[in-house]
Amino acid sequence: xxxxxxxxxxxxxxxxxxxxxxxxxxxxxxxxxxxxxxxxxxxxxxxxxxxxxxxxxxxxxxxxxxxxxxxxxxxxxxxxxxxxxxxxxxxxxxxxxxxxxxxxxxxxxxxxxxxxxxxxxxxxxxxxxxxxxxxxxxxxxxxxxxxxxxxxxxxxxxxxxxxxxxxxxxxxxxxxxxxxxxxxxxxxxxxxxxxxxxxxxxxxxxxxxxxxxxxxxxxxxxxxxxxxxxxxxxxxxxxxxxxxxxxxxxxxxxxxxxxxxxxxxxxxxxxxxxxxxxxxxxxxxxxxxxxxxxxxxxxxxxxxxxxxxxxxxxxxxxxxxxxxxxxxxxxxxxxxxxxxxxxxxxxxxxxxxxxxxxxxxxxxxxxxxxxxxxxxxxxxxxxxxxxxxxxxxxxxxxxxxxxxxxxxxxxxxxxxxxxxxxxxxxxxxxxxxxxxxxxxxxxxxxxxxxxxxxxxxxxxxxxxxxxxxxxxxxxxxxxxxxxxxxxxxxxxxxxxxxxxxxxxxxxxxxxxxxxxxxxxxxxxxxxxxxxxxxxxxxxxxxxxxxxxxxxxxxxxxxxxxxxxxxxxxxxxxxxxxxxxxxxxxxx
Amino acid sequence: xxxxxxxxxxxxxxxxxxxxxxxxxxxxxxxxxxxxxxxxxxxxxxxxxxxxxxxxxxxxxxxxxxxxxxxxxxxxxxxxxxxxxxxxxxxxxxxxxxxxxxxxxxxxxxxxxxxxxxxxxxxxxxxxxxxxxxxxxxxxxxxxxxxxxxxxxxxxxxxxxxxxxxxxxxxxxxxxxxxxxxxxxxxxxxxxxxxxx
Amino acid sequence: xxxxxxxxxxxxxxxxxxxxxxxxxxxxxxxxxxxxxxxxxxxxxxxxxxxxxxxxxxxxxxxxxxxxxxxxxxxxxxxxxxxxxxxxxxxxxxxxxxxxx
Numbered sequence: 015x016x017x018x019x020x021x022x023x024x025x026x027x028x029x030x031x032x033x034x035x036x037x038x039x040x041x042x043x044x045x046x047x048x049x050x051x052x053x054x055x056x057x058x059x060x061x062x063x064x065x066x067x068x069x070x071x072x073x074x075x076x077x078x079x080x081x082x083x084x085x086x087x088x089x090x091x092x093x094x095x096x097x098x099x100x101x102x103x104x105x106x107x108x109x110x111x112x113x114x115x116x117x118x119x120x121x122x123x124x125x126x127x128x129x130x131x132x133x134x135x136x137x138x139x140x141x142x143x144x145x146x147x148x149x150x151x152x153x154x155x156x157x158x159x160x161x162x163x164x165x166x167x168x169x170x171x172x173x174x175x176x177x178x179x180x181x182x183x184x185x186x187x188x189x190x191x192x193x194x195x196x197x198x199x200x201x202x203x204x205x206x207x208x209x210x211x212x213x214x215x216x217x218x219x220x221x222x223x224x225x226x227x228x229x230x231x232x233x234x235x236x237x238x239x240x241x242x243x244x245x246x247x248x249x250x251x252x253x254x255x256x257x258x259x260x261x262x263x264x265x266x267x268x269x270x271x272x273x274x275x276x277x278x279x280x281x282x283x284x285x286x287x288x289x290x291x292x293x294x295x296x297x298x299x300x301x302x303x304x305x306x307x308x309x310x311x312x313x314x315x316x317x318x319x320x321x322x323x324x325x326x327x328x329x330x331x332x333x334x335x336x337x338x339x340x341x342x343x344x345x346x347x348x349x350x351x352x353x354x355x356x357x358x359x360x361x362x363x364x365x366x367x368x369x370x371x372x373x374x375x376x377x378x379x380x381x382x383x384x385x386x387x388x389x390x391x392x393x394x395x396x397x398x399x400x401x402x403x404x405x406x407x408x409x410x411x412x413x414x415x416x417x418x419x420x421x422x423x424x425x426x427x428x429x430x431x432x433x434x435x436x437x438x439x440x441x442x443x444x445x446x447x448x449x450x451x452x453x454x455x456x457x458x459x460x461x462x463x464x465x466x467x468x469x470x471x472x473x474x475x476x477x478x479x480x481x482x483x484x485x486x487x488x489x490x491x492x493x494x495x496x497x498x499x500x501x502x503x504x505x506x507x508x509x510x511x512x513x514x515x516x517x518x519x520x521x522x523x524x525x526x527x528x529x530x531x532x533x534x535x536x537x538x539x540x541x542x543x544x545x546x547x548x549x550x551x552x553x554x555x556x557x558x559x560x561x562x563x564x565x566x567x568x569x570x571x572x573x574x575x576x577x578x579x580x581x582x583x584x585x586x587x588x589x590x591x592x593x594x595x596x597x598x599x600x601x
Numbered sequence: 602x603x604x605x606x607x608x609x610x611x612x613x614x615x616x617x618x619x620x621x622x623x624x625x626x627x628x629x630x631x632x633x634x635x636x637x638x639x640x641x642x643x644x645x646x647x648x649x650x651x652x653x654x655x656x657x658x659x660x661x662x663x664x665x666x667x668x669x670x671x672x673x674x675x676x677x678x679x680x681x682x683x684x685x686x687x688x689x690x691x692x693x694x695x696x697x698x699x700x701x702x703x704x705x706x707x708x709x710x711x712x713x714x715x716x717x718x719x720x721x722x723x724x725x726x727x728x729x730x731x732x733x734x735x736x737x738x739x740x741x742x743x744x745x746x747x748x749x750x751x752x753x754x755x756x757x758x759x760x761x762x763x764x765x766x767x768x769x770x771x772x773x774x775x776x777x778x779x780x781x782x783x784x785x786x787x788x789x790x791x792x793x794x795x796x797x798x
Numbered sequence: 799x800x801x802x803x804x805x806x807x808x809x810x811x812x813x814x815x816x817x818x819x820x821x822x823x824x825x826x827x828x829x830x831x832x833x834x835x836x837x838x839x840x841x842x843x844x845x846x847x848x849x850x851x852x853x854x855x856x857x858x859x860x861x862x863x864x865x866x867x868x869x870x871x872x873x874x875x876x877x878x879x880x881x882x883x884x885x886x887x888x889x890x891x892x893x894x895x896x897x898x899x
Contacts, residue, residue, distance in 0.1 A: 141602035144618045211625045218870065219606050219618050245629050246881055253636035260736050265726030268640065268733075286729040290896075291643050294889035295636055345881050349892060358895030571602025615868040624871050628878040635882040643890045665830050669823060675861055676819045683812055687805065782861045789853045793846040797833035 043154075045146035048567065050153050051132030052460070058124035061160060062446075063531075065115035068108045070524055075100045076503035077521035094172060105501035106175035107191070111163070113178030114195065117307070118202050119160050121445055125310035126206075126244070127156065129452055130213060130237045132460070136559035137231050139222025139579065139599075141571035144215040152209040159201030166194035177499065179296060182269035182289045186261050187276060193262050196255045203252045210241035217241075222558070222599075224579035228334070229598065231557045231583040232320075232327060235334050236313030239341040240306050247302035247345065254295035261287075268292075290355055297348040305344045307441055308408075309337060311448030312379055315401045318451050319383055321555050322398040323390025324594050326584035329382035336375035336382075343372040353421045354428045362421050369419035376412055380405065391587070391594075396470030400451035403478055404444060411440030414489065429499075432492025435485050443481045450474075450534070457538075458552040462565040463545030469537035476530035483523025487516035554595050557583050561597030608769045623776045627783050630744075634787050637740070641733050641794065652730055654796045658721060659734075660714060664796045667710045668788065674703035675785040678752070678778045685771045690763060693774070697756040700781070704749045711742055734795050741791060744784050751777050818860045825853050 044050060074083055080099055083090075087098020094104035131149065135142055143149045166173040171189025174180065185192050217238050221230075230238075257268040265283065269292045272285030312333075320327045327333070349357065349365045357365075384405055392398065414436040417423035427433065450473070458464050494513045496504040503517045504510030551560045559567075562577045577599035585596040610617050645651050655661055681696035718724075718731070725735040755770075755777055762770040829849040837845065859865040864875075 140604075142604060144604060144606075145622065146604070207626070207629050211622050211629075214625055215618050215622045218614060218621060219611050219616070220604070242877075245625060246632050246878060249629050249633035250636040250885060253633055253640065256637075256740065257640060257736065260725060260732060264724070264732075264735075266732035266736070267726075267729060268644070268736075284726055284728045284732070286644065286648055288643060288647055288893070290893065291640055291889065294643075294892065295640070298636070298885060342877075346884055349888075352892075356896055357892065361892045361895045573602075614870050616870065621870070624874060628874055631878050631882050632885065635885050639886045639889055642886065643893060646890050647893055661830060661833075665826060668826050672819060672822045672826070672857075675857065676815055679815050679861055680812065683808055683815075686808060779862055782857055785861075786854050786857050789857065790850050793829055793833070793850050797829065798839075798843055798846055 043150060045142075045150050046569070047131050047135050047143045047146070047149055048460075048572075050149050051128050051130075053153050054123050054127035054131060054156070055129075057157065057160065058120050058128055061115050062120035062124065064164075065112050065120055066528065068112040068115070070528060071100070072105060072108045072112065073521035073524045075105055075501060077518045079502040079505050100501070102501040103172065103175060106177075106499070107167070107173040109499055110174045110177050110180075110195075111167070114174070115163060116441075117178065117303070118199070119156075119163060121307050121441065121449075122206070122303075123156055124449055125307070125445065126213075126237065126240060127153065127209065129233075129310060129314065129449075129456075130240075131209075133456065133559055134213060134216060134234055134237055135220070136459075136563060136567060136572055137234050137557055138217060138220060138225055139558050139562065139573065139577050140216060140220035141573065141576070143212050144220055145212050148208050148212050152205045152212065155201050155205035155208065159198045159205060162194055162198035162201060166191045166198065169194050179300070180258070180292070181296075182258065182261070182292050183271075183274055183276075185292075186258065186269055193259070196259050196262070199255050200252065203248045203255070206244045206248050210244040213237055213241040214245070222576055222579055225598075226579075228331065229579055229582050231313075232316040232330065232333060233310075233313035236309045236316075236337060239337050240309045243302040243306050243309075243341055243344060247299045250295045251299035254292055254299075257295075258292070290352075293352055293355065294349070297351045298345075301348040301351065302341075302344040304437070304440070305340060307445050308376075309341075311404070311408075311445040312337065312383075314448045314452040314455070315383060315404050317557070318397045318401040318455050319386050320584045320586065321455075321553050322393045322395065322401070323387055324393075324586045325386070325390050326582070326586060327382065328386040328388070329378070330582075330584070333379050333382050336378040340372060340375040343368060343375070347372050347419075350419050350424075353424045357421075366419065366421055370416075373412065373416065373419070380409060380412070395454075396465070396467055396474055397451040397455035399471065399474045400447045400454070403474070404447045404451070407439060407443035407447065411436060411438075411444050414439065426495070427492060429497055430492035431488040431496050431498055434498050435488030435492060438485045438488070442485065443478070447477075450477075453538070455553070456559075457541065457545075458548050459559060459563075459565050459567070461542055461545065462547055463541055464548050464552060465537050465541040465545060469533040473530060473534040473537065476533075477527060480523045480527035480530055484520050484527060487513075487520050491516055551597075554593070556585055556595050556597050558598055562599055608766060608772060617772055619772055619776045620779075623779050627779065630783060630787075634737075634740075634790075637733075637737055638790070638794070641737070644729050644733060648729060652728075653798070654730075654734075657723065657730060658718070659796050660717070661796050663710060663714065664792060667707055668792050670703050670706050670710070671785050671788050674700045674707070675782050677703065678774075678781050682771070682774045682778050685763075685767075685774055688767070690760075694756060694760075697752060697774075701749060701752055701756060704745055704752070708742065708745060708749075711738065737791055737795065741784070741787055744787070748777070748781050748784055752781065814860060818856050822853055822856060825849055825856075829853075 041049065044053070071083065082098030083095065083100065087095060090100070090104055094101050094107070131143070169190040171191055173191040174185070174188065174195035176185035176188050176192065180192065180195070217234060260266040261268050261270065267283045267285050267287040269289050270281065270283050270285060270287045271289065274281045274283075274285070316327055316333070347365060347368045349361065350369045353362060353365075414432070418427055418433060418436060454465055454470055491504070491510070491513045494509060496507070496510045496513060504514060548565070550563065550565045552565070553560065555561060558577060558579070563572055568574065579598045580601055581596065581598055583598055585591070585598070587594045588596050604618070605611070606618050608617060614621070677696045677699040681693045681700065684690075684692035684696060723731050725732045755774055759773070760770075762773070829846060832845055832849070833842070864871070
């Protein structure tokens with residue numbers, strides 16, 4: 015598969031001495047943003063698949079608590095699954111690692127590392143990222159973090175098992191897997207910090223001539239705001255990780271209060287620490303993190319919708335101001351994850367207010383995207399189907415967040431399945447659908463071939479059906495009061511009995527959802543080798559990555575000649591134009 | 602193709618890439634040390650009693666000397682950059698060398714401080730004060746070491762770039778200097794917080 | 799690069815750096831001296847922070863050339879300082895407002 019165009023003429027004005035790159039420099043330790051983007055894509059997709067597999071094991075336990083796992087029961091060993099029956103300790107490991115892997119090793123590397131890295135330089139008319147070596151370092155640091163996280167399963171006592179949120183004192187006292195988790199997080203955070211610096215400098219400094227801020231594709235704006243969130247929020251979790259490392263390795267008591275009794279005995283530590291300190295530091299990152307999860311998705315959906323309605327985005331400026339405001343607000347809402355910690359009314363009022371305010375920009379963006387459909391000449395190809403489905407799915411996710419953001423209702427819903435339903439709707443039929451849309455959409459640019467529409471539509475409809483089957487019942491269970499992180503799915507609680515049957519529905523849907531990915535995987539690999547070859551601008555798009563580069567783009571410097579931009583990003587159906595799109599650099 | 606604005610500044614922003622990059626990195630470092638200072642405030646205000654550094658045996662005169670050494674090294678790295686702008690490579694090496702010497706001195710003094718505490722049994726696990734003391738100064742020390750690695754590279758093997766692209770090398774020294782000043786800045790707040798209050 | 803290679807200007811700059819260094823040294827001695835005065839905690843913290851902030855502004859303004867840096871850098875730092883203050887203060891405020899469980 016040709017992912018870079020080797021045979022194109024060298025770029026004009028080439029000053030570097032040009033030597034043939036060896037295999038390792040070209041494909042492994044590459045400094046080319048396109049190669050790095052693809053590395054991120056494959057690695058993150060593998061992690062997404064792995065994280066999904068962990069959940070499928072969990073869903074067996076939830077549907078059939080205490081029953082041996084068929085066929086695969088032996089892989090967990092006798093320590094954690096004697097006779098193939100999952101112990102609670104194993105369930106907790108799977109739960110904590112599912113969350114960690116999906117968020118930090120799956121979605122963010124795919125949304126930012128893969129899509130961002132590959133597309134941002136192309137969309138702004140740049141030969142590469144501002145710091146190619148740093149880009150390479152970002153990927154390999156991420157890789158190391160991934161290896162550590164996977165390796166943690168083999169630590170004595172197994173992987174981290176205190177939730178992806180790792181609340182102390184439980185996480186402080188947990189087995190070695192938690193320490194590996196902390197080191198893994200350290201590597202991942204460093205990777206993100208290097209990457210976000212690179213993105214911001216690239217977008218500020220390397221825009222092509224004529225590419226003013228308000229002519230940027232919305233995708234680039236989304237990546238820009240996302241990078242600021244990563245840059246300024248991640249250090250708080252880094253600090254927390256360092257503090258917990260000190261607690262676990264050097265015996266400090268940053269998170270251990272005085273007089274803590276564990277298994278009937280007072281803990282021999284200096285005490286004086288605060289478990290709430292961890293929560294503040296963790297959520298200071300983790301709230302902006304959820305916007306990191308959704309903003310690139312907004313970016314992708316905007317591109318796909320503009321292109322497949324053959325008209326400009328409605329409310330581009332509002333969308334830009336909205337996500338900028340959203341980015342800022344995301345730093346002052348974090349304690350809405352902590353309403354149940356005994357918070358006083360002053361603080362609670364503050365955070366409820368900011369949380370309600372932050373819902374506004376999301377609604378503006380969603381509304382603008384929906385209105386963008388009005389009067390459009392809609393092409394219902396696979397990327398567009400995913401993009402269209404994103405809209406109501408994200409709406410459900412967003413709306414179900416409202417009762418969680420208001421303390422009085424949060425009292426009943428906190429730590430129930432309602433929360434799990436809420437955030438999964440935003441991330442799964444939300445962000446992941448946007449990722450699929452992006453893969454189908456940009457596949458022709460990366461490979462010069464198209465993916466099969468038949469397999470694509472099969473993938474879409476079956477995924478759409480099953481994903482709702484997995485997550486919709488969670489609201490029902492949550493409203494009934496079923497707590498999250500229960501290894502028996504609520505079986506031991508009387509208030510859960512009437513809604514227990516939904517566990518089977520959700521588990522069957524999850525396994526169905528897994529099967530539904532088969533057409534996608536087949537499509538992806540088959541099309542790379544044997545897909546129908548297509549031209550440089552398969553979708554007749556206006557943005558620079560489509561209109562000013564080959565498919566795939568040139569190996570060295572992307573552009574034969576750096577384009578000069580003369581118009582906005584979405585001049586579709588321009589009155590008086592000969593065809594229904596005018597590329598950004600065409601006069 | 603060359604990445605634009607690695608040496609020259611971009612007209613509308615007035616910056617070259619690495620300068621914007623280092624300020625962004627420093628912004629993230631402000632948040633990192635900010636989180637740790639925030640933890641200090643939370644733990645101290647939540648504690649029924651909080652000792653004075655002096656009463657716990659912290660050596661204030663020695664730490665004051667260390668503060669002077671670090672501030673001095675900030676000046677020397679600045680002078681090394683000035684020397685490059687005057688195309689005086691010998692002076693650059695002198696001042697950068699002095700910077701490295703000062704950094705080493707800082708670390709040596711810190712080493713003696715740590716050893717003294719450890720011998721007294723004042724380990725991080727002793728109480729929350731020492732926990733945050735070792736964490737804050739330890740992380741700061743790691744940043745000093747990191748800076749020394751970069752500065753050492755510029756003083757040594759990295760000097761090759763001066764002959765190929767003097768402007769780019771001068772920019773690298775400026776950027777390394779900015780990082781180093783930040784390390785100094787953190788200490789300016791750390792010193793009174795831990796030793797004097 | 800707005801820097802000049804004009805020798806006279808650079809000489810003036812260097813003089814400024816030395817002056818700033820001496821000011822920093824004096825302020826360091828001052829902050830140590832003041833700490834021996836046994837002020838009430840709030841006053842002690844206030845004075846120490848004031849002196850430290852002033853020292854920091856000298857380092858930032860003169861050594862890091864922030865006093866004549868580009869607008870973009872100012873905006874990034876302003877944003878950072880805003881979030882820094884939130885991170886510094888809010889968790890403790892939260893604990894202060896905490897209910898007694």
